[in-house]
Amino acid sequence: MLVPYLSASRLKTAQDCYLKYHYHYEQPNADAQALKEIGNHRDNSQAGRMGNNVHDALEEWRRPDPETGKTPKPSFGRLMTLYKEINAKREVDFNFYEDGKRMLKRWFDRRGRDPVRALHVEMQFGRHDAPYMLSRTGTPVLGFIDLVIEHRDGTIECIDYKTQRLDITQAEADNSIQAAIYLCVARELWPDRPIQFTFDLQRHGTVTTVWTDERLEDFKDWLHSQYENIMAVDSTDTTKVPATIGKGCQWCAYTPICPKAQDMMQNGAWDMLTPTLGADLNDLLNELATIKASKQMLDKRKKAIDAHIKEEVFDRSMKVEDCKTETENWSVEWREQTRRSYIPTEVQKLVPPTVFGTMVSLSNAAVDRVLPILPDDVAEAIKRTQISKPQRMLIVKPKESGDDGEN
Numbered sequence: 390m391l392v393p394y395l396s397a398s399r400l401k402t403a404q405d406c407y408l409k410y411h412y413h414y415e416q417p418n419a420d421a422q423a424l425k426e427i428g429n430h431r432d433n434s435q436a437g438r439m440g441n442n443v444h445d446a447l448e449e450w451r452r453p454d455p456e457t458g459k460t461p462k463p464s465f466g467r468l469m470t471l472y473k474e475i476n477a478k479r480e481v482d483f484n485f486y487e488d489g490k491r492m493l494k495r496w497f498d499r500r501g502r503d504p505v506r507a508l509h510v511e512m513q514f515g516r517h518d519a520p521y522m523l524s525r526t527g528t529p530v531l532g533f534i535d536l537v538i539e540h541r542d543g544t545i546e547c548i549d550y551k552t553q554r555l556d557i558t559q560a561e562a563d564n565s566i567q568a569a570i571y572l573c574v575a576r577e578l579w580p581d582r583p584i585q586f587t588f589d590l591q592r593h594g595t596v597t598t599v600w601t602d603e604r605l606e607d608f609k610d611w612l613h614s615q616y617e618n619i620m621a622v623d624s625t626d627t628t629k630v631p632a633t634i635g636k637g638c639q640w641c642a643y644t645p646i647c648p649k650a651q652d653m654m655q656n657g658a659w660d661m662l663t664p665t666l667g668a669d670l671n672d673l674l675n676e677l678a679t680i681k682a683s684k685q686m687l688d689k690r691k692k693a694i695d696a697h698i699k700e701e702v703f704d705r706s707m708k709v710e711d712c713k714t715e716t717e718n719w720s721v722e723w724r725e726q727t728r729r730s731y732i733p734t735e736v737q738k739l740v741p742p743t744v745f746g747t748m749v750s751l752s753n754a755a756v757d758r759v760l761p762i763l764p765d766d767v768a769e770a771i772k773r774t775q776i777s778k779p780q781r782m783l784i785v786k787p788k789e790s791g792d793d794g795e796n
């Protein structure tokens with residue numbers, strides 16, 4: 390597969406599932422492109438926009454004066470002014486706006502008052518067309534360090550702002566690929582200085598990790614082997630790219646076109662991936678957006694298959710009785726049926742209020758269920774309101790079970 394450079398998110402995607410990496414970064418077809426767009430739209434949720442606004446306000450606030458190189462003095466008023474200006478450009482709903490404001494206030498009270506010497510804000514290492522090459526191993530990497538500060542004792546600290554609800558533990562920080570990549574780059578840019586990396590979680594506190602030079606060199610070797618592993622995956626044929634079913638499938642935007650995920654859904658095994666719901670509302674809403682997007686794609690696919698059967702397998706000029714065929718596993722028939730339905734307002738007029746209140750819905754089945762308990766004349770009156778319409782329907786049955794299945 391193509392790996393122009395590695396970043397923490399690229400590597401995580403490949404580690405989770407090569408097929409997802411292929412769909413996301415190699416974009417083999419129009420469906421993958423459309424699903425990537427949908428996924429990006431999902432990431433552009435209110436919570437995501439608010440997080441970006443908080444992030445951008447903090448970055449601007451710390452940005453050194455371009456002429457003097459001095460970091461502005463910490464002022465909460467200025468931070469709020471920047472936050473409001475950024476919100477005017479990237480709007481969010483009022484409750485999200487307030488959430489961001491509260492987050493910044495708490496952050497400022499806890500650790501924003503201390504003056505720092507900012508060296509770089511949003512420091513980019515590498516570009517898409519010219520990645521940063523790690524020394525010795527030559528692994529191409531790319532990333533953005535939110536803030537680089539210099540302590541009085543000369544220590545260089547790389548800081549990454551996070552507005553997520555979940556906290557990050559010390560063990561997670563000590564094994565973070567993002568932290569390790571940033572520290573490898575910092576080690577090369579400031580070879581004689583002590584270096585450290587900090588996750589600055591606006592909803593929580595800070596978690597700092599320090600890696601020895603020896604560990605960073607080991608990490609570089611490991612990273613390079615990961616780089617080679619991903620490049621060695623043959624993606625010339627999408628159907629042969631390995632897919633790994635796992636927890637990450639729940640959030641994967643490519644489930645509508647992933648053969649493994651589709652197999653699991655058809656076999657009823659998909660629920661095993663999501664036995665319980667998590668507590669994070671943002672994650673649940675992300676999942677909901679994925680489900681909606683998947684449903685749209687599947688509905689589109691179903692319509693296309695229906696149309697293909699009606700127009701290519703059968704033909705509107707064929708006699709109805711000739712519109713049936715069989716495959717190895719299925720029998721399919723495009724038959725004429727009568728579709729009947731009740732008019733809800735008519736049913737409501739005729740059914741006594743006490744019975745009407747017990748009806749869950751006004752579907753055919755729900756109305757049919759109450760007919761036997763109604764006086765004969767009322768039941769007959771309701772039946773007379775029923776509308777019957779002839780309609781052609783595709784009936785698809787699996788050959789082994791003989792179960793009816795309306796397509």
Ligand code: SF4
Pocket residue numbers: 405406407408409632633634635637638641642643644647648649650
């Ligand atoms: S649904 Fe799962 S197996 Fe399929 S591409 Fe996504 S992550 Fe991979």
